[in-house]
Amino acid sequence: MNTDRNAPIGVFDSGVGGLTVVREIMRNLPHERIVYFGDTARVPYGSKSKSTVLRYSRQIVRFLETQNVKAIVAACNTASALALDTIEKEVQLPILGVVKPGATVAVHTTRNKRVGVIATESTIHSHLYRTLIQAEDPEITVFGKACPLFVPLVEEGWTKDSITREVAGRYLGELLEKDIDTLIMGCTHYPLLRSLLREIVGEKVTLVNPAYETAQALKRMLSDMNLENQAPGGEPYRFYTSDAAEKFDAFAASILPCRVPAAEQIPIEEY
Numbered sequence: 141m142n143t144d145r146n147a148p149i150g151v152f153d154s155g156v157g158g159l160t161v162v163r164e165i166m167r168n169l170p171h172e173r174i175v176y177f178g179d180t181a182r183v184p185y186g187s188k189s190k191s192t193v194l195r196y197s198r199q200i201v202r203f204l205e206t207q208n209v210k211a212i213v214a215a216c217n218t219a220s221a222l223a224l225d226t227i228e229k230e231v232q233l234p235i236l237g238v239v240k241p242g243a244t245v246a247v248h249t250t251r252n253k254r255v256g257v258i259a260t261e262s263t264i265h266s267h268l269y270r271t272l273i274q275a276e277d278p279e280i281t282v283f284g285k286a287c288p289l290f291v292p293l294v295e296e297g298w299t300k301d302s303i304t305r306e307v308a309g310r311y312l313g314e315l316l317e318k319d320i321d322t323l324i325m326g327c328t329h330y331p332l333l334r335s336l337l338r339e340i341v342g343e344k345v346t347l348v349n350p351a352y353e354t355a356q357a358l359k360r361m362l363s364d365m366n367l368e369n370q371a372p373g374g375e376p377y378r379f380y381t382s383d384a385a386e387k388f389d390a391f392a393a394s395i396l397p398c399r400v401p402a403a404e405q406i407p408i409e410e411y
């Protein structure tokens with residue numbers, strides 16, 4: 141446990157996608173310092189097995205512990221779905237994933253009790269969104285759909301492209317036939333497709349953004365634990381990656397609400 145309220149929050153992801161969570165933390169908890177790690181050398185996690193994602197996540201958590209963080213956010217949906225239940229029993233720090241906050245909001249959002257989840261293959265196969273939603277309300281039916289092409293399309297910058305619209309139409313058609321009224325964007329990259337997804341699902345379907353909901357959950361957690369930063373300022377944000385950082389820096393500059401320092405590459409396998 142680190143009771144230093146002014147210590148940073150550790151945030152990690154398989155790569156650049158977790159910056160959508162960082163963006164929400166910056167907007168909603170502007171006084172908090174952040175140490176971010178993006179596993180750019182080993183991305184994607186979304187097609188990997190539980191044991192591999194757990195091994196990677198453990199190394200990252202060990203690295204973040206060396207940075208004296210006061211809490212950890214697993215910004216990656218796949219890591220949250222596959223590794224968090226084990227890791228939270230192993231670390232002394234408060235740790236939050238993105239799946240639970242998204243699932244809880246979906247439970248309170250749906251009126252017809254039909255919820256769709258789009259995510260990576262590994263997140264969908266874990267069924268964690270379904271398990272958490274039905275633990276809160278067993279009457280809700282959850283329909284999952286893996287959308288593996290979305291991550292590369294977003295990283296290519298094709299968030300408004302006709303090809304992406306075509307792909308999204310195919311993926312979502314199946315869910316829309318199930319008459320869902322709530323759709324969880326269960327992958328770090330998908331909030332960047334929000335306007336395109338909105339066009340496809342129409343106004344009657346509520347889009348749930350786990351990145352935003354996680355920032356809100358983090359705010360509540362820090363307040364409950366008396367861990368809110370009391371001395372903002374200094375160098376608030378630091379970024380680390382496991383591969384050369386240029387592409388990461390360009391992506392960060394394109395989506396974060398402020399200028400941030402260049403990322404530093406670290407040898408994550410050594411942790």
Ligand code: DGL
Nearest residue numbers: 154184185186217218328
């Ligand atoms: N960050 C991952 C997630 O939210 C998407 C990218 C990947 O597959 O690693 O599930």
